[in-house]
Amino acid sequence: MDFNLSEEQQMFRDLFRDFAEKEVAPVAEHTDHTEAPPAAVLQKAAAQGFLGAPFPEALGGAAMDQLTYCLLLEALAQQCASTAVTVAVHTSLAGLTLLEAGTAAQKEAYLPRLAGGELGAFALTEPDAGSDTSVLQTRAVLANGGWHFDGVKSWVSNGGTAGLYLVFAATEPGKGPAGLSAFIVEKSAPYLVVGHREPTLGLRGLDVRTLYLEGGPLPEGELLGPLNGGWALAQRAQDRFKLALAAVSLGVAENALALGVRFAVERKQFGTAIAQKGAIQTYLADCATEIESVRHLVHHAAWLADQGQPYARAAAMAKYLGARVAKDTANKMLQVHGGYGFSDEYAISRVYRDSRALKIVGGTDEVQRFLVAQAVLQEAGVAIQP
Amino acid sequence: MNIVVILRAVKDPAGLTVNRKAQKVFVNREQYLFNPSDRNALEAGLRLGGRVTVVALGGAPAEQVLRDARAMGAAQAIRLPDAALQRADAGVLTAVFSRLLDRLGGADLVLAGAECLDADLAQVAPRLAQALQRPFIGQAHQLSVTEGTLSVVAAHGRGFRRLEADLPAVVAVAVDSNKPRYAPGQNLINIFTDPAAVETLTAADLELGEAELTPVVELRGEAFPPEREPGKRLDGDVVGQLVDLIRRA
Amino acid sequence: MEFTFTPQHLALRRMLREFCEEELRPRAKQLDRTGQPDREVLRLMGELGLFGVPFSQKYGGMGAGEVGYCILMEELNRVCPSTATIIGAHIGIGAMSLYLDGAEALKQKYLPDICAGRKIAAFGLTEPNAGSDAAGIQLRATPEGDSYMLDGQKMWITNGPIADVVMTLAVTDPALGARGGATVFAVEAQWDGFSAGKPEKKMGLHGSPTSLLNFDNVRVPKENVVGKLGLGFVTFMKTLDIGRVSLGAATLGGAQVALEAALRWAKVRSQFGRSIAHMQSIQFMLADMAADVEALRSLVYRTAWLVDNGQPFIREAGMCKLLGSEIASRCIDRALQIHGALGLSRDFHLERGWRDARIAEIFEGTNEVQRIVIASELLQEVGVRIRP
Numbered sequence A: 001m002d003f004n005l006s007e008e009q010q011m012f013r014d015l016f017r018d019f020a021e022k023e024v025a026p027v028a029e030h031t032d033h034t035e036a037p038p039a040a041v042l043q044k045a046a047a048q049g050f051l052g053a054p055f056p057e058a059l060g061g062a063a064m065d066q067l068t069y070c071l072l073l074e075a076l077a078q079q080c081a082s083t084a085v086t087v088a089v090h091t092s093l094a095g096l097t098l099l100e101a102g103t104a105a106q107k108e109a110y111l112p113r114l115a116g117g118e119l120g121a122f123a124l125t126e127p128d129a130g131s132d133t134s135v136l137q138t139r140a141v142l143a144n145g146g147w148h149f150d151g152v153k154s155w156v157s158n159g160g161t162a163g164l165y166l167v168f169a170a171t172e173p174g175k176g177p178a179g180l181s182a183f184i185v186e187k188s189a190p191y192l193v194v195g196h197r198e199p200t201l202g203l204r205g206l207d208v209r210t211l212y213l214e215g216g217p218l219p220e221g222e223l224l225g226p227l228n229g230g231w232a233l234a235q236r237a238q239d240r241f242k243l244a245l246a247a248v249s250l251g252v253a254e255n256a257l258a259l260g261v262r263f264a265v266e267r268k269q270f271g272t273a274i275a276q277k278g279a280i281q282t283y284l285a286d287c288a289t290e291i292e293s294v295r296h297l298v299h300h301a302a303w304l305a306d307q308g309q310p311y312a313r314a315a316a317m318a319k320y321l322g323a324r325v326a327k328d329t330a331n332k333m334l335q336v337h338g339g340y341g342f343s344d345e346y347a348i349s350r351v352y353r354d355s356r357a358l359k360i361v362g363g364t365d366e367v368q369r370f371l372v373a374q375a376v377l378q379e380a381g382v383a384i385q386p
Numbered sequence B: 001m002n003i004v005v006i007l008r009a010v011k012d013p014a015g016l017t018v019n020r021k022a023q024k025v026f027v028n029r030e031q032y033l034f035n036p037s038d039r040n041a042l043e044a045g046l047r048l049g050g051r052v053t054v055v056a057l058g059g060a061p062a063e064q065v066l067r068d069a070r071a072m073g074a075a076q077a078i079r080l081p082d083a084a085l086q087r088a089d090a091g092v093l094t095a096v097f098s099r100l101l102d103r104l105g106g107a108d109l110v111l112a113g114a115e116c117l118d119a120d121l122a123q124v125a126p127r128l129a130q131a132l133q134r135p136f137i138g139q140a141h142q143l144s145v146t147e148g149t150l151s152v153v154a155a156h157g158r159g160f161r162r163l164e165a166d167l168p169a170v171v172a173v174a175v176d177s178n179k180p181r182y183a184p185g186q187n188l189i190n191i192f193t194d195p196a197a198v199e200t201l202t203a204a205d206l207e208l209g210e211a212e213l214t215p216v217v218e219l220r221g222e223a224f225p226p227e228r229e230p231g232k233r234l235d236g237d238v239v240g241q242l243v244d245l246i247r248r249a
Numbered sequence C: 001m002e003f004t005f006t007p008q009h010l011a012l013r014r015m016l017r018e019f020c021e022e023e024l025r026p027r028a029k030q031l032d033r034t035g036q037p038d039r040e041v042l043r044l045m046g047e048l049g050l051f052g053v054p055f056s057q058k059y060g061g062m063g064a065g066e067v068g069y070c071i072l073m074e075e076l077n078r079v080c081p082s083t084a085t086i087i088g089a090h091i092g093i094g095a096m097s098l099y100l101d102g103a104e105a106l107k108q109k110y111l112p113d114i115c116a117g118r119k120i121a122a123f124g125l126t127e128p129n130a131g132s133d134a135a136g137i138q139l140r141a142t143p144e145g146d147s148y149m150l151d152g153q154k155m156w157i158t159n160g161p162i163a164d165v166v167m168t169l170a171v172t173d174p175a176l177g178a179r180g181g182a183t184v185f186a187v188e189a190q191w192d193g194f195s196a197g198k199p200e201k202k203m204g205l206h207g208s209p210t211s212l213l214n215f216d217n218v219r220v221p222k223e224n225v226v227g228k229l230g231l232g233f234v235t236f237m238k239t240l241d242i243g244r245v246s247l248g249a250a251t252l253g254g255a256q257v258a259l260e261a262a263l264r265w266a267k268v269r270s271q272f273g274r275s276i277a278h279m280q281s282i283q284f285m286l287a288d289m290a291a292d293v294e295a296l297r298s299l300v301y302r303t304a305w306l307v308d309n310g311q312p313f314i315r316e317a318g319m320c321k322l323l324g325s326e327i328a329s330r331c332i333d334r335a336l337q338i339h340g341a342l343g344l345s346r347d348f349h350l351e352r353g354w355r356d357a358r359i360a361e362i363f364e365g366t367n368e369v370q371r372i373v374i375a376s377e378l379l380q381e382v383g384v385r386i387r388p
C-alpha cells in the first residue's frame, strides 16, 4: 500500500492548482453571472493539454492516467464547478468513448480536434429517458448509404458549444438496449438543431441544451462502435463519468470548506472569531472528515481504473458519496457565513447552487445506490432489477 | 334596488375520481365549492350596488357559501335547511323561491348562476321567471340598470347581444363573466364570528305544503355517457381519404 | 384538547388560498426574475386587510390573531416566499414591536396605515458588526431637545428600500450598551438624513428587497420612542420571539408545497417502465416529507394557539423556526431530487423554492442561535447558565 501520489502526479497537481487559481478563479463569478461558457479559459486549458488529458500523446493528448485526470478535475472544481463539469463531459463522456470504440481513422480524425480545444458532447438523455436510457425514442435509419435521424435529446452538456456530438439512437426499435447505437455527429450537420438552453439553478456556465435531430444523411462510417452496440458504450462512458464527477464533487466540497474556514476565522461575533465556537468547529470537522473519505474513494476508484481492474462499483460509491458531501459541505459552509452566505457577493452561494446538480447529473443518488446495492447483492447471489 | 341572488354549494370535483371502468365516481375528499357561476351572479349583483340578499338550500356547505357571500358584501343571507328540499327538483325549487320572494317583499332583480357544476339543468332561473311572470335573460355577461330598465350583454351564439328588460326581472349570469371579488379578511372574521350572520327559514316558515314539496322528477339511476370513439389519424393521401370518408358519411 | 381550526380561520384560509393561487402564483416567477416587488399585488393585499392580520380591529387590523397570521404566512409562502418575507418583516417583526410595546398614541399614529398597507414597516436590528450578537449594535441615538439624533448604519434590512417606517434599535446609553441602554425608535423614511442603500443581490428571495440603511443624524421626535427608554433590546427580542412562530408557519407552507409538487410528479413521471411512484426510494422520501410536514404543522399551530391564549411560548417559538427552516429545506430538496434534472431548471418553480427556502435557517436568528436559546432555557431549568 502506498497512499502517496507519485512524483509526477504531485507535479501535475501543483500545475493544475496553479492553472485553476490563475486562470479559472478570476472568471468563476463572471461565468456564473453571465451564464456564458468560459470559452477563453477552455482555450487556455487546451493549450496546456488539459482538454486531452487522458488521451494518448499520438492523438494530441497528454497521456495522463485516470488519477491524474481526476486531480485536474478536482483542481478546476475548486475554483469553478461549471468549468470542471464541462471538461468532464468533454473528456470522459465524449473523448474517451471515441478512444475506446472509435476506429483508427475515427480516432485520428477526432481526438486531436478534441484535445485541441473543440468541445465534445454526449447526447443520451431524452425527455422520457433520464435514469433509464435503455429505451430511446430517437431513431436512426440507414437509407441510401446514410443514417437518418428523428428525435429529441435533452440535457446535453456542451450542447451549444461542442464541435462534436456522440448521439445515441435506436437502430432496432423494440429491442431496447440491444437495439441502440452511437454516432459521431458534427456540429455543422444540417439535421442537428441546437435548441433551448436550459436555465439552471447552478452550473450556470455549463451549456446545457435540448437538441433536435431531424433527417440526415450521416455517412455510414460515422457509426461509433458496433451496430446495436451503443448500450455497452454508454454504460462504460457513464462509469468513467461517475469517477470524473466524483473528482469534481471533491473539488467543490474542498472549495466550500476553504471558503467556510476563511469566513469563520475572519468573522467576529460575541467578541471572538466564530471559529472559536463549538458548533462551527463541529461543522468544519464533519466536512473535513467526509471530504477525506471522498478523496480516498476517488483515488481508489481511479487507481482501480488505472490498474485495468473493474472500478464501476467504486466509481458509483465515489459519485454518490461525493455528490452528497459536496452538497452537505456547501450547505454547512453557507450556514457558517450567516446572512452573508445568502448574498451573491460571497462565492459560497454559487458553490451551494452548483453542488446541487451533482446529486442528479451523471445518474441520481437513487440510481447510484441501486447500482451499489446491485453489486452487493450480486455477491450474495441475488440479482435485482431497477 | 333589492337584489336576491340564489347560491349553491356544490361538491368540489377536485375531491372526486371518476373511474369509467368501474362505472363509479369515488369520493376521495368530501369538500364543497361555491358554485362558480353563482359567484359571478353574486359579483354582478354587488356591482349593481343595490341591497343584496343571498339565499341557499342545505346544511353546513350552504351555510359556508352564504357566509362567504356576506363577507363579500351581501347584506342579508337566508338558508333553507330542510332535508326534504335536498331532493327538490326544479319545480319544487321554483315554488320555494317564489314563496321566499313573497316573504321578502319581492325583489327588483333575481340573479342566479347560469350553470351548476353538478346537475347543470339550468332550469330554476327561467322557471322562476315564468312563475313570477317576469322577463328572463340567460348567459348574462354584463348588467346595468338605468331608471328601472335593466340592460344586459348576453352571450348569443358565438357573439354577444344587448338586451333590455323592465325590472323586476330574473337573470342567469354566465360563468367567468366577471372576476368575483375576494372577501376582505376583516369581514370574513366578523361574519364567521357572528352567529346571526345567516338566518334560517324552514319550509314550514314559508307555509309550503306537501304538494308543493313533492318532486315530479324521480331519479331512477345514474350511468356514464357512452365513451366517445377515438379519432382516426390519416396518413398518406389525406385529402383523397377525406373526400372518400365524407362521401360515405 | 381541541385540534380544529375555527370557521373564521378556515374561511380566511380559503380566501387566502384562492388569492395566492390566482393573484400571486402568476407573479411569483416574475418577482424572482425582476427583483421588483409588485406594487399592484401589494395594493390588493392591503385592500383585503392582509397587512394587519394579527392586529386588533381597533387599529384597523384583521383581528385574526396569531393563528390567523400563521395561516397567512403559510399560504403566502406556499406560493411566493418573497411576498411572504415582505409581509413577515412588515407585520411579524416590524409592526409587531410597535404593537407589543408601543404607547397608545404612537400605535394610533402608525398602525392604521400599516394595517391598510398604506405604510410599509421594517425591522432594523442587524448592523455590520452585530449579526447573531445583536447586543453589539453601535447605531447611536443622542438626545437633542425634544428629539433624538440617530446616527449609524443598519444592514440586511428587509423592506429597507420600500419601507415608510423603520423600527430601529439604537444605543441611547453607551455606558449600558444594548442591555439597558438601547431604545427602539419608529423612524420615517422621509425624514432628513435617512437613506436606503441599493437592494442586495441575493441567492433567493429576489422579490423581497433587502438593503443597508444609513442614518445620518436623523432627527426623531421623542414621541416616536417605541416602548420604554433603555428597554429596546427587550422589545426587539420579544418581537423576534413571536416572529419565529409565523416564520415557522411560512416554512410550513414551503414544505407543504414541496410535498404536493413531489406527489404530482411522482405520479406522472415514468422510468424503467413504471411510474416512479412505485419505487420505494421515492415512496420513502414522500413519507418522510409528509411526516415532517405534519410534525411541523402541529408544532406551529399549537405554538400560535399558545400565543393567542396568553401562555408561555418562547421555547416552542424557537423550535418552530429551527425545525421549520430545516424541514422546509429538506422537503424542498427532496422534491427537487424527485424531479431529477427538471428540478434544477429555472423554467420550473422548484429551484426557486430551493433558493428561497435557504435563508430561513439564517435570518431572524440563525439556527445555531436558536439552539443556543433553547439549550440555555433547558439548562437554566437545571440551574446551569450558559453564554453564547
Ligand SMILES: Cc1cc2nc3c(=O)[nH]c(=O)nc-3n(C[C@H](O)[C@H](O)[C@H](O)COP(=O)(O)OP(=O)(O)OC[C@H]3O[C@@H](n4cnc5c(N)ncnc54)[C@H](O)[C@@H]3O)c2cc1C
Pocket: A089, A121, A122, A123, A124, A125, A129, A130, A131, A132, A154, A155, A156, A157, A158, A203, A206, A208, A357, A360, A361, A362, A363, A364, A365, A366, A367, A370, A386, C269, C271, C272, C276, C279, C280, C281, C282, C337, C338, C339, C340, C341, C342, C344
Ligand atoms: C447539469 C446536467 C447536465 C447533464 N448533462 C447530460 C449530458 O451531457 N448528456 C446526457 O445524456 N444527459 C445529461 N444529463 C441528464 C442526466 O443524466 C439525467 O438528468 C439523470 O440521469 C436523471 O434523469 P432525469 O433527470 O430524467 O430523472 P428521472 O430519471 O426522471 O428521475 C426522477 C426521480 O426518480 C428517481 N428514480 C429513477 N429511477 C429510479 C429507480 N430505478 N429507483 C429509484 N429511484 C429512481 C430518480 O433518482 C429521481 O429522483 C444532465 C443532467 C444535468 C442535471
Ligand SMILES: Cc1cc2nc3c(=O)[nH]c(=O)nc-3n(C[C@H](O)[C@H](O)[C@H](O)COP(=O)(O)OP(=O)(O)OC[C@H]3O[C@@H](n4cnc5c(N)ncnc54)[C@H](O)[C@@H]3O)c2cc1C
Pocket: A267, A268, A269, A270, A274, A277, A278, A279, A280, A335, A336, A337, A338, A339, A340, A342, C089, C122, C123, C124, C125, C126, C130, C131, C132, C133, C155, C156, C157, C158, C159, C202, C205, C210, C359, C362, C363, C364, C365, C366, C367, C368, C369, C372, C388
Ligand atoms: C435576506 C435577509 C433578510 C434579513 N432581514 C433582516 C431584517 O429585516 N432586519 C434585521 O435586523 N436583520 C435582517 N437580516 C439579518 C439577519 O438576521 C442576520 O443575517 C442573522 O441574524 C445572522 O447574522 P450574521 O449574518 O451577521 O451572521 P453571524 O452572526 O456573523 O453568524 C455567522 C455564523 O456564525 C454562527 N454563530 C454566531 N455566533 C455564534 C455562537 N455564539 N455560537 C455558535 N455559532 C455562532 C452563526 O450561527 C452563523 O452560522 C436579514 C438577513 C438576510 C440575509
